[in-house]
Amino acid sequence: MKLKINGEAREYSGDPQMPLLWYLRDELQMTGTKYGCGMALCGACTVHIDGEATRSCQLPMSAIAGKSITTIEGLDADNQHPLQVAWKQHNVPQCGYCQSGQIMQAATLLAKNAAPSDTEIDQHMSGNICRCGTYPRIRNAIKDAAKGEAS
Incomplete structure (x- = not known):
């Protein structure tokens, strides 16, 4: 599947049920997004999906094909948001x-x-x-x- 993360085109061909959080942290080494409760209740794993705040710990990769994801690392390249x-x-x-x-x-x-x-x-x-x-x-x-x- 194709997607964009922080403006960069990416392709993912792994487990479609893997939560986005683990793809970001484990495969892309973007560790700014945190694991908190694992149940999408605490907000530590919040990212933007097509501009909307979304919990990433319960969101399977299959749900984000073609989407644009922004993490804390992509909010502002110089951390000056x-x-x-x-x-x-x-x-x-x-x-x-x-x-x-x-x-x-x-x-x-x-x-x-x-x-x-x-x-x-x-x-x-x-x-x-x-x-x-x-x-x-x-x-x-x-x-x-x-x-x-x-x-």
């Missing part, structure tokens, strides 16, 4: 494990809503779990990135 910058400015990560999934989820929010309210941020981010409880910093970083204040 406004969300990545805002994350640093607000010292969002503690352990950092969930943060690539948090950023990928937030990026789809800002792509659809350039000025989200606190309620909209909370609703959009509700499926992403942070064991360290950095939710207030996540919300503030998203608001700053939305306002263009991350630099």
